[in-house]
Amino acid sequence: MRFPPFVRSPYAGFLLFSGMLAVLPLLLTNDYYLNVLIFIGIHAIIAIGLDLLLGYTGQISLGHAAFFGLGAYITGVLSAKASWPPIAGLVVALVGVGILAYVIGIPTLKLHGHYLAMATLGFGIIVQIFFKELDFLTGGPSGLVGIEDMVIFGYEFDSDLKYYYLVCVSLALTLLLSINVVQSRVGRALRAIHGSEVASSVLGVNVSRYKVGIFVLSAVYAAFAGWLYSHYMTFVSPSSFDFMFSIKLVTMVVIGSLGSIWGAIFGAALLTSLPEFLYVFEKYETTVFGLILITVMIFMPKGLLRGVEDAVLAGVRVVRGKGDDK
Amino acid sequence: MTLSQQILQYLITGVTVGTIYALIGMGFNIIYNSTEIINFAQGEFVMLGGLLTVSSMRILHLPLPFAALVAVIGVALIGTLLNVAAIRPVKDPNPITLIIITIGASIFIRGVASLIWGKDPYPIPAFSGEDPIQFFGAVIQPQSLWVMGVALSIVLGFRQFFGKTITGKAMIASAFQPRAARLVGIDTRFMVLISFALSGLVGAVAGIVIAPMSMTQYDIGVMIGLKGFCAAIIGGLGHFWGVVIGGITLGILESLGAGLISSGYKDAIAFGILLLMLFFRPQGILGKTKGDRV
Amino acid sequence: MNSPLLMNTRNLSRDFGGVRALRDLDLDVRQGLIQAVIGPNGAGKTTLFNVISGVIVPTGGSVFFRGEEITGLPTHKIAQKGLTRTFQNLQLFADMTVLENVMVGMHCMSKGGFFASAFKAPWVIAEERRVRDESMEWLRFVGMEDHSATVAGSLPFGSQRILEMARGLASNPELLMLDEPAAGLNSRETGDLARLIIRIKESGVSVLLVEHDMELVMSISDHVTVIDQGHKIAEGDPETVRSDEKVLKAYLGEE
Numbered sequence: 041m042r043f044p045p046f047v048r049s050p051y052a053g054f055l056l057f058s059g060m061l062a063v064l065p066l067l068l069t070n071d072y073y074l075n076v077l078i079f080i081g082i083h084a085i086i087a088i089g090l091d092l093l094l095g096y097t098g099q100i101s102l103g104h105a106a107f108f109g110l111g112a113y114i115t116g117v118l119s120a121k122a123s124w125p126p127i128a129g130l131v132v133a134l135v136g137v138g139i140l141a142y143v144i145g146i147p148t149l150k151l152h153g154h155y156l157a158m159a160t161l162g163f164g165i166i167v168q169i170f171f172k173e174l175d176f177l178t179g180g181p182s183g184l185v186g187i188e189d190m191v192i193f194g195y196e197f198d199s200d201l202k203y204y205y206l207v208c209v210s211l212a213l214t215l216l217l218s219i220n221v222v223q224s225r226v227g228r229a230l231r232a233i234h235g236s237e238v239a240s241s242v243l244g245v246n247v248s249r250y251k252v253g254i255f256v257l258s259a260v261y262a263a264f265a266g267w268l269y270s271h272y273m274t275f276v277s278p279s280s281f282d283f284m285f286s287i288k289l290v291t292m293v294v295i296g297s298l299g300s301i302w303g304a305i306f307g308a309a310l311l312t313s314l315p316e317f318l319y320v321f322e323k324y325e326t327t328v329f330g331l332i333l334i335t336v337m338i339f340m341p342k343g344l345l346r347g348v349e350d351a352v353l354a355g356v357r358v359v360r361g362k363g364d365d366k
Numbered sequence: 367m368t369l370s371q372q373i374l375q376y377l378i379t380g381v382t383v384g385t386i387y388a389l390i391g392m393g394f395n396i397i398y399n400s401t402e403i404i405n406f407a408q409g410e411f412v413m414l415g416g417l418l419t420v421s422s423m424r425i426l427h428l429p430l431p432f433a434a435l436v437a438v439i440g441v442a443l444i445g446t447l448l449n450v451a452a453i454r455p456v457k458d459p460n461p462i463t464l465i466i467i468t469i470g471a472s473i474f475i476r477g478v479a480s481l482i483w484g485k486d487p488y489p490i491p492a493f494s495g496e497d498p499i500q501f502f503g504a505v506i507q508p509q510s511l512w513v514m515g516v517a518l519s520i521v522l523g524f525r526q527f528f529g530k531t532i533t534g535k536a537m538i539a540s541a542f543q544p545r546a547a548r549l550v551g552i553d554t555r556f557m558v559l560i561s562f563a564l565s566g567l568v569g570a571v572a573g574i575v576i577a578p579m580s581m582t583q584y585d586i587g588v589m590i591g592l593k594g595f596c597a598a599i600i601g602g603l604g605h606f607w608g609v610v611i612g613g614i615t616l617g618i619l620e621s622l623g624a625g626l627i628s629s630g631y632k633d634a635i636a637f638g639i640l641l642l643m644l645f646f647r648p649q650g651i652l653g654k655t656k657g658d659r660v
Numbered sequence: 661m662n663s664p665l666l667m668n669t670r671n672l673s674r675d676f677g678g679v680r681a682l683r684d685l686d687l688d689v690r691q692g693l694i695q696a697v698i699g700p701n702g703a704g705k706t707t708l709f710n711v712i713s714g715v716i717v718p719t720g721g722s723v724f725f726r727g728e729e730i731t732g733l734p735t736h737k738i739a740q741k742g743l744t745r746t747f748q749n750l751q752l753f754a755d756m757t758v759l760e761n762v763m764v765g766m767h768c769m770s771k772g773g774f775f776a777s778a779f780k781a782p783w784v785i786a787e788e789r790r791v792r793d794e795s796m797e798w799l800r801f802v803g804m805e806d807h808s809a810t811v812a813g814s815l816p817f818g819s820q821r822i823l824e825m826a827r828g829l830a831s832n833p834e835l836l837m838l839d840e841p842a843a844g845l846n847s848r849e850t851g852d853l854a855r856l857i858i859r860i861k862e863s864g865v866s867v868l869l870v871e872h873d874m875e876l877v878m879s880i881s882d883h884v885t886v887i888d889q890g891h892k893i894a895e896g897d898p899e900t901v902r903s904d905e906k907v908l909k910a911y912l913g914e915e
Contacts, residue, residue, distance in 0.1 A: 100462050102469075147645040153461035154404040154603075158595060159644045162637035165592075169634040217778040224777035224784065225763075225770050225791070228756070232764040235753030242713055243831050244739035244768035253774055283588065287469055294466055299755075327481065330474025337467045338455045 050219045053302065057215070061208045065201060074200045076316045078272060081207035082265045084308035085214045087292040088301055089261030092218060094290065095298035096227065097254050098234035099149060100157050103164025104289050107259040109171060109281030110137050111266025113184065116276050117177050120186040126271050127192055133263045141259030142252060149251040164286050171278035183277030190271040203272055210268060211305075214261060218301050221257075230254055231299070284326075291329060295336055297343020306345055371503035376625040377618060378501070382510040382579070384617020385517040389572035390594025391601065391609035392524070393565040399604050400541045400561035403464050407448060407472035409591015411569025413479060414441045416582030419574050420488040430491065438570045444475075445566025449559050472587070479584040490577040513575045520568060521610060528606070537561060589633065596640040602650025611651055665727070666691045666866050667712070667743065667835055672721035673890075674707050681707040683890040684721065689835065693882040694857060694867045698874070698901075700910055704890040705870040706748060709839050713745045714738040725835075740768050745837035746824040748870075754813030758804060758823055761812050762795040765830030769794070795830055801863075802826040802856060818849040822856065835866045842873040854880050878902065886910065 068074060086108055093099050114136055115129030124132075148159045172181045179185065190197040190206065197203045221227050229250050232240040241247050270276055292311050296303030315325050340347025367375070390412060397405045418440050422433035452471050456463060493512045498505035528534040540547035540554040547554055572594075573582065580586070593616065598604075601612025616636055623635040643650065667689040674682040681704045689695055697705050710716045712723055714735035722731045730738050753761050770791050772784040799805045802822050807815065812823060821841055828836050838857070842850045850873060857880055861867055871877045877884060878898040885895040888910040894901055901907055 094462070098462065100465060151644060151648065154465065155599075155644055155648055157404070157461075157465050158599065159641060161592070162596075162640045162644075166634045166637050166641075169631060173628070173630040173634075220780050221774065221778050224788065225767065225772045226774055226777045228760055228764050229767060231756055231760075232753045235755060236751040238715055238735070239747065239751035239753065240764070241735035242715070242739050242744050243765050243827065244736050244744075245764070246734075246736045257774065284473075287473065290466065290469075323481070324477065326473050327477025330470045330472070330477055333470025334452050334467055334474065337463050337470065338452070338457075341458060341463060 050223065050301075054212075054216060054219060057302075057305075058208075058212050061212065065204060071200060074204050076313055078200065078204055078207050079316075080309045080312045081204075081211045082268050082272075083289075083292065083312050084211055084305045085265040085268070086262045086289055087296070087304040087308040088214055088218050089258030090289050091293045091296070091299070091301060091304035092221070092230070093254050093258040094293050095300065095304070096222065096234060097230040097251060099251055099255070100160065100290070101255070101258070102157050102161035102283070102286050102290065103167070104160075104258070104262050105281040105283070105285040106164040106167035107137055107141065107262035108266045108269070108285070108289075109167065109276075109278070110140070111263030112270035112276045112281070113171060113178060113266075114263070115267045116184050116187045116270040119188045119271070120184055121177070123188070126188065126190050126267070129270075130264075130267050133267050134260050137263035138256050138260045141256045145252040145255040145259075146248075149248060149255055161283065161286070165283060168278055168282055171281065178278070181278055183275055185275050187270055187274040187276070189274060190268075197271075207268055207272075210264065214264070215301065215305075222301065226250070226253075234299075288329070291333055295332060295344050297346045298341075300343065300345065303343050303345045307343075310344075367503065372625065373622070374502060375504040376621045378504055378506055378510065380618035380621030381614055382507075382513050382617070383621060384597070384614035385514050386572050386576045386590070386613070387593050387597040387616050388610045388613025389517050389520060389568055390591060391597035391613050392521070393569045393572075394595055394598045395604050395606070395609055396524075396561050396565045396568070398598075400537055400558050401453075402461075403453065403459075403468065404461075404595070405448075405562075405565065406465065406468040406591070407475060408565065408569055408594060409587030409589070410472050410475040410479070411441050411445065411566045411587075412573035412576075412590055412594075413582065413584060413587035414444060414475070415570030415573030416490065416577040416586070417479060417483050417488065417584070418570070419490055419577065420582065421483075423490075430493070434574045437574060438567055441566040441570035441573075442563040443566070445562040445564075445569075446559050448566075449562035453558075453562075454555075472591075476584060476587060483584055485584060487581040487583040488577075489581055490574070492578040493575075507579065509575070509578045513579075516571060516575050520571060524564075524568075525606070533557075533560065593636055596636055598650075599640060599648075600643050600650055602653025605650060605652045608650050608652035615651075663690045663692050665689070667723070667725045667868075669708075669712065670722045670724070672708070672711060672723065673719050674704075674711055674716065675719045681890050682711065682718070682721075685887065685890065685892055687885060687892070689866065689868050690883070691834075691866050692861070692864070694861050694869065694880050695883045695885065696869045696871055696877045696881040697885045697887060698871065698877055699887040702889075703887045703910075705887065706839060707890075708887070709745060709837055709870060713743065713837065739831060739833075742832070742834035743837070744828045744831045744833040744835075746821075746828055746839055746841065748840040748843060750820050750824060752812045752820055752824060752827075754811070756812055757808065758810050758812055758815070759792070759795055759799065759808040761823055761827050762798050762830045763791050765798070765827035766791045766795055766832075768831055798826045798830045801829070801859075818845050821845065821853070825856070825860075829860065829865065833865060835868060836860065838867060838869045838871075840871055841869065842871055842876050850876055 065074060086104060090101065090104050093101055111133045114133040115126060118124035118129045118132060119126065144163060151159055171178050197206050229245045232245060233247055233250060237247050288311060292307035293304050295310060296307030315322060336344060390408060393408050393411060394405060397403055415437050418437035419433045422428045422436045423430065428436065448471055452467050456467065492509045494508050498507055528538060536552045537557045537560060540552050540557040544554050597613035597616050598609050600616055601608025616639060619639060620632055620636050624632040665688055669685055669687045672682050672685040697708060699705055711718045714733055717732050722729055725741055725743055730741065753764060770787050772787055776784045796805060796808065799808055802825065804822060804826065815823065842853055845853060854876055857867055881898055884898050884901045886893050886901055886907045893906045893910060894904040
């Protein structure tokens with residue numbers, strides 16, 4: 041932890057970050073940017089959850105888009121087909137996805153490495169096929185229309201600015217809960233599992249329970265983000281939740297830096313905004329993604345944030361002429 | 367068509383597609399056996415095999431067999447390049463890092479392919495005409511026979527290679543006993559390089575023989591590559607004959623499921639089988655249980 | 661030798677393919693002692709530890725802890741009953757600090773779960789403070805309190821071994837099993853280690869030790885069991901074992 045002192049305490053960082061989110065819209069000149077920020081916030085919520093699983097606990101998921109999609113579709117279907125209010129949709133989405141993740145997680149998280157990657161990937165693809173095929177519910181490949189706008193206890197989020205603040209509060213809440221978890225006995229157990237499963241278990245850590253637990257938590261985060269997405273777009277379609285999106289989520293976490301919540305937010309911001317701001321980028325988007333993944337993993341396996349930090353510190357050391365300390 | 371004729375037709379389709387899965391799975395196995403890496407870019411080799419053949423025919427005006435040869439060699443070279451550029455420089459080769467790198471490579475290759483070839487599908491002419499052969503009321507495309515014949519030759523060829531040649535044996539040795547292999551003077555790095563080349567080769571062949579039946583396109587690699595991996599898992603990862611059984615089983619179940627239940631769920635059936643295998647028999651049909659150790 | 665039985669195995673066996681790593685092994689571990697298991701390379705010592713701690717399941721026989729059968733229980737359940745171990749090939753949480761490693765050791769001594777932690781229940785905050793303080797105590801016990809904020813992976817090798825012991829002690833075990841604790845240590849470090857193991861015994865924790873360093877074993881052990889090819893060939897106090905003919909044969913490799 042070699043961050044500047046003011047972010048050394050995660051709670052100080054949290055306050056600073058929240059303040060920044062609150063004033064950010066005042067600095068924007070264009071409403072379009074607000075739209076991008078909303079997407080960044082939604083993606084950041086998923087990325088934080090995935091980072092708890094991948095970065096902290098060392099368990100990969102190549103199917104997280106499915107949980108995001110399930111959250112979006114559950115509330116979307118309830119809203120469009122049964123006119124349920126968003127809050128009810130949220131409860132059903134979180135509970136439903138939580139239960140599903142628990143049931144899937146028990147056999148899945150017994151697997152390691154490639155097998156785990158493949159199982160989560162297979163799960164993601166199957167879920168996406170159901171989005172496409174259950175057209176009486178989901179509207180099929182062309183998507184589900186008619187999802188109601190976000191209304192919470194009678195308050196309507198009818199402008200981008202209002203929605204932005206809803207996403208901010210959601211992100212801040214997710215962030216705070218995650219910081220708490222990471223800083224606790226649970227967070228230590230998760231990192232211990234990452235370090236050595238066998239050593240964790242001889243110290244009494246129930247490895248499979250914690251793995252499934254964090255899998256469920258990260259799936260629930262993704263479903264929560266899906267809920268925000270669904271009522272913002274008022275339209276969802278299967279292609280938003282495909283294998284590529286799962287990969288994009290992993291990329292966010294990896295780029296930010298594995299095992300850093302701030303890194304996950306940074307990664308989400310970078311990967312969401314890059315294609316939006318660089319129109320020329322679109323054609324090369326996947327190519328550049330691939331290149332980023334490879335280079336970051338080879339040269340900065342700890343992520344861009346820490347990689348740059350290390351490089352700067354190394355530079356400073358060289359300049360000061362004491363490159364030999366360490 | 368009677369139901370039994372229909373089922374026969376599904377079986378024929380299933381075996382043909384399954385053979386392709388088996389070939390692709392074999393590509394996974396070759397790299398896995400020499401490095402314990404799962405190369406998620408395997409499917410891109412398949413795509414490149416088809417598209418390079420198309421370009422060799424159109425731009426170099428080569429006849430199909432030579433175009434195919436150029437493509438196979440080209441993809442084998444791309445395989446070695448992947449090894450040298452993306453795998454070798456990794457300092458801490460843990461599975462997650464390698465999974466992410468090979469996924470990155472796969473996305474990168476696909477992206478480049480879409481820039482070169484665009485997003486349209488390309489045909490490759492069938493190797494020997496398109497007059498279907500009648501077979502107990504079902505039909506067999508001549509290309510199906512090509513697929514099976516080529517796959518069989520490849521399997522037998524590899525059997526000879528790994529069983530009889532010095533290089534093949536050295537590759538197996540460096541996979542199972544890397545340190546011992548180095549001690550007896552085997553260049554393990556070179557063996558890994560060869561495995562990437564061979565894997566590219568077999569992937570390209572699969573891509574070329576299947577192209578006349580399904581066209582070829584910049585993004586066909588994703589799904590077909592994953593299916594090949596399913597075949598490898600179902601048969602038992604790294605198991606030589608397992609992948610053949612796994613591929614054909616997968617092809618048949620998928621084809622029957624698509625025909626009798628619903629074609630929309632075809633891929634769901636494949637991945638459903640994969641999940642069941644992973645949950646209940648992760649070592650695959652032919653794999654042995656590993657001794658549980660620390 | 662009349663202290664009560666703490667842990668024992670009966671007819672414990674383990675095969676790997678055709679190889680019998682353990683054959684009908686009976687081992688009695690008594691309370692309040694330092695006991696050692698020695699034997700030539702490949703005698704089955706590490707397998708014995710793995711089977712007792714639940715890391716691998718035996719193919720036959722039973723393990724009892726305080727009279728209760730624990731054979732085949734999941735590792736974490738066995739740990740919760742008061743039996744923990746270290747590893748010959750260190751298994752530290754390399755990216756975590758020294759203090760955090762020991763705090764993980766106190767996992768069973770605390771109970772904050774996902775929900776309570778996420779919402780920072782007041783009792784969780786208090787518990788966290790207690791865990792931190794007691795972990796510091798353990799670091800003081802092994803003399804590593806000055807390195808509490810160091811990342812474990814960057815410690816010198818000898819300190820990593822000690823840290824693994826501190827982490828095990830923090831789980832408040834009744835039996836601490838040390839898998840070759842002196843491997844890779846120089847003679848000064850081995851001396852420190854010997855004193856530490858004796859202090860662990862004096863603090864009331866029984867120690868079972870697998871070790872190659874005969875000098876260390878003979879100087880600190882109260883009781884020594886010798887195994888060869890998965891089988892017990894001799895046991896007794898260090899003096900008895902040292903002069904046992906079968907033991908000499910096993911070590912010199914005579915037939």
